[in-house]
Amino acid sequence: MTSAIWNRLSGVAALRAFSSAIGMLAGGFLILLLLVAFLAPWITPFDVATQNLANANAAPGWPHIMGTDEFGRDVFSRVVYGARTSLSVSATAIGISVSVGMLLGAAAGYFGGMFERIVMTVVDLTWSFPDILIALIFVAIIGPGLTSTTFAIAIAYLAQFTRLTRAQIVRLKNETFVEATINLGATPVHVVLRHLLPNALAPVIVVGMLAVGDGIVLEATLGFFGLGAQPPTPSWGAMMSSGTAQLFIAPWVIIYPGVAVAITVIAVNLFGDELVRALDIRDRVRS
Amino acid sequence: MSMLRVEDLGVSISTISPLSGVSFDLERGEIIGIVGESGSGKSLTAMSVMGLLPLIGGQVDHGKIEFDGIELTGISENEYRKLRGGRIGLITQNPMTSLDPLKKIGPQVDDVSRLHLDHDKSQAKARTIELLGDLRIPEPASIYHLYPHQMSGGMKQRIVIAMALAADPDLLIADEPTTALDVTVQAQIIRLLGDLVKQRNLSLVLITHDMSVVAQTCDKVMVMYAGTAIERGRVQDIFKSPRHPYTKALIGCIPHGLSKTVRLKGIEGTVPGVAQYPAGCRFHPRCGLAEDICKETVPAFDTAGSRAAACHFALGTAQ
Numbered sequence: 001m002t003s004a005i006w007n008r009l010s011g012v013a014a015l016r017a018f019s020s021a022i023g024m025l026a027g028g029f030l031i032l033l034l035l036v037a038f039l040a041p042w043i044t045p046f047d048v049a050t051q052n053l054a055n056a057n058a059a060p061g062w063p064h065i066m067g068t069d070e071f072g073r074d075v076f077s078r079v080v081y082g083a084r085t086s087l088s089v090s091a092t093a094i095g096i097s098v099s100v101g102m103l104l105g106a107a108a109g110y111f112g113g114m115f116e117r118i119v120m121t122v123v124d125l126t127w128s129f130p131d132i133l134i135a136l137i138f139v140a141i142i143g144p145g146l147t148s149t150t151f152a153i154a155i156a157y158l159a160q161f162t163r164l165t166r167a168q169i170v171r172l173k174n175e176t177f178v179e180a181t182i183n184l185g186a187t188p189v190h191v192v193l194r195h196l197l198p199n200a201l202a203p204v205i206v207v208g209m210l211a212v213g214d215g216i217v218l219e220a221t222l223g224f225f226g227l228g229a230q231p232p233t234p235s236w237g238a239m240m241s242s243g244t245a246q247l248f249i250a251p252w253v254i255i256y257p258g259v260a261v262a263i264t265v266i267a268v269n270l271f272g273d274e275l276v277r278a279l280d281i282r283d284r285v286r287s
Numbered sequence: 288m289s290m291l292r293v294e295d296l297g298v299s300i301s302t303i304s305p306l307s308g309v310s311f312d313l314e315r316g317e318i319i320g321i322v323g324e325s326g327s328g329k330s331l332t333a334m335s336v337m338g339l340l341p342l343i344g345g346q347v348d349h350g351k352i353e354f355d356g357i358e359l360t361g362i363s364e365n366e367y368r369k370l371r372g373g374r375i376g377l378i379t380q381n382p383m384t385s386l387d388p389l390k391k392i393g394p395q396v397d398d399v400s401r402l403h404l405d406h407d408k409s410q411a412k413a414r415t416i417e418l419l420g421d422l423r424i425p426e427p428a429s430i431y432h433l434y435p436h437q438m439s440g441g442m443k444q445r446i447v448i449a450m451a452l453a454a455d456p457d458l459l460i461a462d463e464p465t466t467a468l469d470v471t472v473q474a475q476i477i478r479l480l481g482d483l484v485k486q487r488n489l490s491l492v493l494i495t496h497d498m499s500v501v502a503q504t505c506d507k508v509m510v511m512y513a514g515t516a517i518e519r520g521r522v523q524d525i526f527k528s529p530r531h532p533y534t535k536a537l538i539g540c541i542p543h544g545l546s547k548t549v550r551l552k553g554i555e556g557t558v559p560g561v562a563q564y565p566a567g568c569r570f571h572p573r574c575g576l577a578e579d580i581c582k583e584t585v586p587a588f589d590t591a592g593s594r595a596a597a598c599h600f601a602l603g604t605a606q
Contacts (some may be wrong), residue, residue, distance in 0.1 A: 050485030177386055184371060185368045185402055199388070
């Protein structure tokens with residue numbers, strides 16, 4: 001029974017990313033991080049917003065294993081809740097970006113013509129600016145906060161997924177099986193949704209995975225500038241930002257969230273690389 | 288009434304006209320073979336009938352395509368879509384790449400009957416399994432759940448045939464259905480197609496460049512050369528007394544037995560490209576019988592009648 005389940009699971013190519021040591025380690029860390037984010041209320045020893053000025057800037061020790069910040073709040077609890085903010089903002093943003101980008105890219109690639117020209121011109125235009133600049137412009141327009149950060153990141157990465165999907169669709173639409181499907185009377189919608197997009201999905205998933213890592217950095221950057229999560233909501237970027245003020249008296253306030261960002265992004269990237277290997281799509285992930 | 292009647296069909300793609308003067312008709316239960324070298328316009332003829340020319344930026348320039356009394360030139364894309372896969376099935380050239388690599392083959396066949404016959408999921412599945420059985424696929428119920436990469440080329444071609452048959456078409460167009468397969472499998476597939484035509488009373492347009500396949504399976508044949516039809520007739524007549532020098536030369540290319548003393552004759556020269564079609568009869572530069580008239584005047588090709596040859600010096604007499 002268990003071996004039957006295992007056989008079925010090993011048929012899912014993406015799971016082969018776990019088969020190497022690096023994939024196992026990075027993937028394991030990410031799963032752990034997800035668990036931590038989900039279970040945050042049960043594993044944090046202190047409330048994230050309760051201030052205790054008498055115990056401000058306490059060095060790591062017991063009961064504050066990562067010390068406390070300038071308001072006496074527990075850094076460990078805030079890092080754990082920060083994971084929630086970072087992961088959810090980044091994943092939501094990239095999710096929006098992937099869905100909208102895939103639809104735009106698929107429509108542009110399949111129908112071509114004037115529509116493709118317009119979409120690709122806009123996309124190439126945004127592609128030529130750094131992601132952070134696009135995100136900053138949008139946050140500046142709609143104002144700071146988690147929702148606007150999410151949309152800003154989504155827009156910043158839209159170009160990437162539109163380009164990638166379009167490239168896949170343009171390559172796929174000349175395949176014989178697509179012609180064969182049209183020969184059998186399929187409508188354009190059926191061809192795009194049932195045949196082209198599923199075949200274009202693998203590289204988009206991997207690039208999306210890697211983009212979640214970049215999204216975390218972008219979210220932290222916006223947070224660092226004070227444009228992301230507003231106090232007292234904990235976010236890694238905002239924590240590092242406030243940590244700069246007491247860098248020399250309480251370095252742990254900036255170090256722990258920084259390390260959290262670094263390890264998470266490294267894990268995402270390593271796991272993404274393993275996914276590329278597992279899905280065997282090395283030559284398809286460049287847009 | 289003819290199942291399919293093509294009359295003086297001409298196709299243009301921007302400024303070039305890669306196909307002209309194609310005429311044939313096909314009754315229910317008949318097989319017509321369309322033969323010719325690569326680039327002679329066989330596939331383009333099939334694409335015109337299927338209304339797929341817009342895909343390659345072409346259009347029907349002149350002539351008629353009549354399917355079961357319906358004039359197909361000028362009907363809307365929506366009406367065409369109902370015919371494609373519905374009443375007209377197409378069997379594509381390369382079974383290796385004609386199936387979606389990500390979907391199990393059963394559901395791919397299901398899609399066709401669900402689309403054209405409004406079958407629900409379980410009806411479609413039952414029909415697919417029955418159809419796979421009809422196509423002599425062993426254990427159709429378990430084959431249903433396989434992915435294309437798990438099957439051999441011959442099997443995949445049967446699946447492609449199943450897809451073409453799934454909506455119970457009246458007309459099948461098979462565009463070089465055996466080119467990508469090895470010789471033993473080729474014979475099986477050709478025999479299968481012949482049997483299907485008899486069992487289901489279909490009409491079949493068989494596009495091939497293999498004269499011996501035509502001789503074995505077809506009732507009628509149309510020979511094409513350089514984007515135009517040059518001879519048409521019943522298979523026995525054509526093979527017994529070809530009237531066009533090109534047809535005669537093609538038949539001369541079929542190997543007979545294992546005699547070592549007779550060398551097969553080839554046809555000198557190559558098919559001209561679409562931009563360099565010669566004036567007059569397009570075969571004249573390679574023809575042993577060519578005279579001055581062949582360089583200037585395009586020989587006529589009868590649009591009606593069962594026998595026609597586009598040659599100023601047609602051999603034998605018209606019947």
